[in-house]
Amino acid sequence: MRGHATLALLAALACSRPEPAAVPAAAAVSAPAPLRTDAAVATAEPFATHAAADVLADGGNAVDAAVCAALTLAVTYPSAGNLGGGGFLVTWDPGTREAHALDFRETAPAAATRDMYLGPDGNPDPEKSLEGHLAVGVPGSVRGLSAAHRKFGRLPWKSLVLPAIHLAEEGIPVSAGLAGEFKRHAEKLARYPASAAAFLKADGSPHGKGDSWKQPDLARTLRRIAEGPSDFYTGETARLIVEEMKRGGGILDVHDLSCYSAAWRDPIRVPYRGREVVSMPPPSSGGVCVGMILRVLEGWTPAEIRLDDPAGAHRYVEAARRVYADRSQHLGDPDQWRVPLAWLLSPAYAAERRATIRMDGATGSRNVAPGAEPRREGVHTTHLSVLDFDGRAASLTTTINSGYGSHVTVGGAGFLLNNEMDDFSAKPGAPNLYGLVGGEANAVAPGKRMLSSMAPTVVLEDGRARLVVGTPGGSTIITSVFQVVTRVVDQGESLEAAVAAPRLHHQWLPDKLFHEKGRAPPPALLEALAKLGHTLEPRPEIGDVCAIAVDGAGRATAVADPRGRGLARTLPAWSRPETK
Numbered sequence: 001m002r003g004h005a006t007l008a009l010l011a012a013l014a015c016s017r018p019e020p021a022a023v024p025a026a027a028a029v030s031a032p033a034p035l036r037t038d039a040a041v042a043t044a045e046p047f048a049t050h051a052a053a054d055v056l057a058d059g060g061n062a063v064d065a066a067v068c069a070a071l072t073l074a075v076t077y078p079s080a081g082n083l084g085g086g087g088f089l090v091t092w093d094p095g096t097r098e099a100h101a102l103d104f105r106e107t108a109p110a111a112a113t114r115d116m117y118l119g120p121d122g123n124p125d126p127e128k129s130l131e132g133h134l135a136v137g138v139p140g141s142v143r144g145l146s147a148a149h150r151k152f153g154r155l156p157w158k159s160l161v162l163p164a165i166h167l168a169e170e171g172i173p174v175s176a177g178l179a180g181e182f183k184r185h186a187e188k189l190a191r192y193p194a195s196a197a198a199f200l201k202a203d204g205s206p207h208g209k210g211d212s213w214k215q216p217d218l219a220r221t222l223r224r225i226a227e228g229p230s231d232f233y234t235g236e237t238a239r240l241i242v243e244e245m246k247r248g249g250g251i252l253d254v255h256d257l258s259c260y261s262a263a264w265r266d267p268i269r270v271p272y273r274g275r276e277v278v279s280m281p282p283p284s285s286g287g288v289c290v291g292m293i294l295r296v297l298e299g300w301t302p303a304e305i306r307l308d309d310p311a312g313a314h315r316y317v318e319a320a321r322r323v324y325a326d327r328s329q330h331l332g333d334p335d336q337w338r339v340p341l342a343w344l345l346s347p348a349y350a351a352e353r354r355a356t357i358r359m360d361g362a363t364g365s366r367n368v369a370p371g372a373e374p375r376r377e378g379v380h381t382t383h384l385s386v387l388d389f390d391g392r393a394a395s396l397t398t399t400i401n402s403g404y405g406s407h408v409t410v411g412g413a414g415f416l417l418n419n420e421m422d423d424f425s426a427k428p429g430a431p432n433l434y435g436l437v438g439g440e441a442n443a444v445a446p447g448k449r450m451l452s453s454m455a456p457t458v459v460l461e462d463g464r465a466r467l468v469v470g471t472p473g474g475s476t477i478i479t480s481v482f483q484v485v486t487r488v489v490d491q492g493e494s495l496e497a498a499v500a501a502p503r504l505h506h507q508w509l510p511d512k513l514f515h516e517k518g519r520a521p522p523p524a525l526l527e528a529l530a531k532l533g534h535t536l537e538p539r540p541e542i543g544d545v546c547a548i549a550v551d552g553a554g555r556a557t558a559v560a561d562p563r564g565r566g567l568a569r570t571l572p573a574w575s576r577p578e579t580k
């Protein structure tokens with residue numbers, strides 16, 4: 001426990017950013033009559049789904065199950081599941097009728113500077129923001145998961161960490177998907193000794209399908225976290241992180257860790273055709289942008305926005321183009337940038353944007369600028385969805401940014417660190433990994449949270465969660481969540497069909513309409529969109545949605561995207577355990 005006392009002492013020093021207060025409890029409103037509902041879980045990886053289902057069967061609630069699944073993914077789904085990253089959680093409780101949004105996004109270290117990712121030529125150098133120690137933002141996952149558990153958890157924290165500990169200690173069989181990932185990332189992982197030790201065999205070759213893969217360092221880290229999550233920020237794990245940073249020339253230090261706090265924020269709540277869409281506010285752009293697209297499209301009938309129809313798809317693409325233009329200008333960390341949320345989500349602004357959409361052809365993105373607020377007013381991520389037997393919903397998206405993050409593993413602690421710093425705008429107008437551009441709102445600054453697209457979402461009807469949804473996919477998260485929501489809510493499609501349907505994506509810049517190579521929409525639709533002037537570009541599959549739909553009688557359907565290797569399970573209402 002060398003250094004532990006020093007770290008604890010430093011933690012006691014005042015941090016510049018106080019721990020935000022919890023969202024005040026909403027005024028009591030009449031709760032809907034209790035409903036016997038199925039419980040369900042969908043995650044991107046079977047071990048995590050089974051661990052979460054066991055928690056629900058054991059009397060845990062949706063937040064307990066989500067926390068357990070997220071910790072399990074940190075062992076079994078290393079490309080995105082994490083201790084060294086961050087994320088967002090949106091919850092809904094039908095009993096209290098309260099929605100909550102928890103921000104455990106990474107922050108820029110205090111020593112970060114605005115131009116730190118520019119090369120000698122003054123242009124962004126993605127090697128710096130994507131690979132190695134400088135790419136790492138202060139991890140938020142452990143603090144976030146423990147904050148969620150402290151506020152809502154029913155089962156003991158330790159019991160939620162145990163499945164992850166056992167899987168790390170006893171090992172898991174390497175699946176074909178995991179073997180493929182190890183092979184693709186072997187060269188980069190080999191650059192860092194602790195990453196090579198954690199993810200490659202002793203001879204440096206990647207583990208193959210069927211090998212038993214154990215993670216003893218990670219197991220020890222998890223055991224410490226099980227005893228007290230603050231170990232990650234002020235204890236032995238913090239010491240190991242700081243040592244790793246020093247070894248690799250990183251700037252994240254002991255103060256960054258001890259001062260990190262998760263923040264409860266007011267969720268985005270957008271009424272939509274008799275439902276309410278609840279999602280994540282800034283520093284994610286996810287909920288705002290999904291809400292803005294819905295607001296623009298609400299001006300047409302559901303039949304007019306069918307995504308399988310050229311006119312409907314065109315309307316959606318044009319709405320997305322405008323929303324992403326606004327994203328580039330107006331969205332950033334709300335603690336450091338005034339985000340004009342009310343204006344962006346107002347019906348009046350949606351109508352203004354809608355009026356500029358022409359039905360006779362695409363508006364080239366060069367002709368679309370971010371809107372100007374009137375002066376007078378002020379790949380890789382993972383998502384999991386959970387519903388418990390009381391109808392409580394937890395929608396959680398977490399990430400280390402691109403697959404295997406910075407590729408840096410903390411020596412002796414066995415977990416990967418994120419490369420989330422690339423989500424900042426290294427230079428105004430210069431695209432990041434996802435081709436997204438941004439400006440002042442999302443410039444690098446000490447302690448600032450980088451803008452995200454993550455959109456953990458819950459759609460409510462009559463006070464009950466009817467759809468719990470989210471996905472990885474960087475900039476495509478927003479359009480993937482929107483497409484599943486509109487297919488279920490507007491078109492009445494089954495959740496299976498809505499998730500499996502081909503996806504289209506436009507994000508203003510680059511001015512391209514992306515469609516999936518493996519799941520191309522009907523050729524006639526693509527031809528019609530090309531005729532309207534959209535520049536089509538095939539790309540690999542978009543998203544890995546994990547979602548749950550619940551009908552009015554409490555029957556749940558859970559779906560893990562056929563694009564991924566996840567698993568969904570439902571637990572019938574009759575199997576509800578006696579409350580502990």
Ligand code: GLY
Nearest residue numbers: 401452453454474
């Ligand atoms: N790292 C991707 C996102 O947060 O949008």
